[in-house]
Amino acid sequence: MTTSTTTYTLTGSCPTRLGVLDLIIGTLYRNQCYAYEMHSFDDTDIGRFFFRVEFYHVGDGEFSEEELRLQFADRAEPFEMNWELSDTSTPEKVVILVSKFDHCLQDLLHRYSTGALNIEIPAIISNHPDLQRMADWYEIPYYRLPVTEDTKPQQEARMLEIIREVEADLVVLARYMQILSEDLCKQLHGKAINIHHSLLPGFKGAKPYHQAYEKGVKLVGATAHYVSEDLDEGPIIFQNVEHVDHTYTPERLVAKGRDTERLVLARAIKLHTEKRCFLNGNKTVVFPGH
Structure with a gap:
């Protein structure tokens, strides 16, 4: 009996x-x-079953991915099943949106270059020129699309055009400091991930970490979620928190927050690209990974 070196994911x-x-x-x-x-997970509230399987061929004969697809499609039809079969070695194409803060972009580019994330990055899109040199270092096309109230519709149209041209599987807002329009959010439904801080209690507006310092916050964190029309309220993929104490200055809180944002965003991207995330209404089903 022979064992295939190719592994697949069925979700x-x-x-x-x-x-x-x-x-x-x-x-x-x-x-x-x-x-x-x-x-697998059976959501008894709505009566829906979710599954993810990783497998490889172990038989002596030839393995036909197409034959497996045909057989599974035939048997799955009576179950009204939405399903996907993919080769785990195939990288996802990820377009990154970023403004001036570079910590998430730096982390993702490093993980991409070392193979820690199984992705390709065919484009980086920004509303500022600041991170052009970083993109050039990794030889990734960098598109600067300045956004004003007057130019936002045209720039979003160009952004969507780039995303489609490179056939992106996923869009990542790596501290992109622009609010996407409702129409663009709908176009990217289930295919765009955002990251933001999760300070407890919550602080909105300018300088949230300075607000947290004034209130003596003891936890800082980050939330990665799918983009939705409701700002920062999309289905959550991954969250984490870190303990801080009275010795933390606003600057140290910012540094701790950025570290947490990097880790949480990278984790969310890994879960998504490994087909471990399923949209389930306003929530997600997320199967654990390594």
């Missing part, structure tokens, strides 16, 4: 129905595929 969701696990595992078994990682 999907369907209405809760008897026999769905047999459909998934049975189809893989009949195609001599070994499922080495499997997660």
Whole structure:
């Protein structure tokens, strides 16, 4: 018996129905595929089943991805299943939006260059020229699209044009300090991730970390979520917090917050690109990863 070095991910969701696990595992078994990682969740509130399986071929004969697709599609149709089969080695194309703060962009470019994130970055889009040199260092095209109240519709149209030209799978707002229009949010539904601070209690407006310092905050954190029409209220992918104490100056709070933002954003991108995230109304189903 031979074992394939190619691994695949099968993901999907369907209405809760008897026999769905047999459909998934049975189809893989009949195609001599070994499922080495499997997660599932049944949302009893809405009666919907979510699953993610990683597998590889272990049989002696030839393996046909197309044949597996055809068989699975035929058997999944009565279950009204939305599903996707993908090769885990194929990188996702990620377009990054950024303004002047460089900490998230720097982190993502490093993880991209070292292979820590299985992604390609075909474009970086900014409303400022400040980070052009960083993009040039990594030989990534940098598009400057200055935004004013008058130019915003045209610049968003150009942004969407670039995203489509490079066939991006995901858009990441790596501290992009512009509010996307409702129309653009709808166009990027489920395919755009944003990052922002999560100070407890919450502080909005200018200099949130200075506000937090004045209130003696003991926790700082960050939230990565899918972009939605409601500002900073999209379905949450990943969150984390860090403890701070009375010795933290506003500057140290800012530094701690930026560190947390970097880690949380990178984690969210990894979860998304590994097909571990599922939109579930205003919430998400997120299966654990490494």
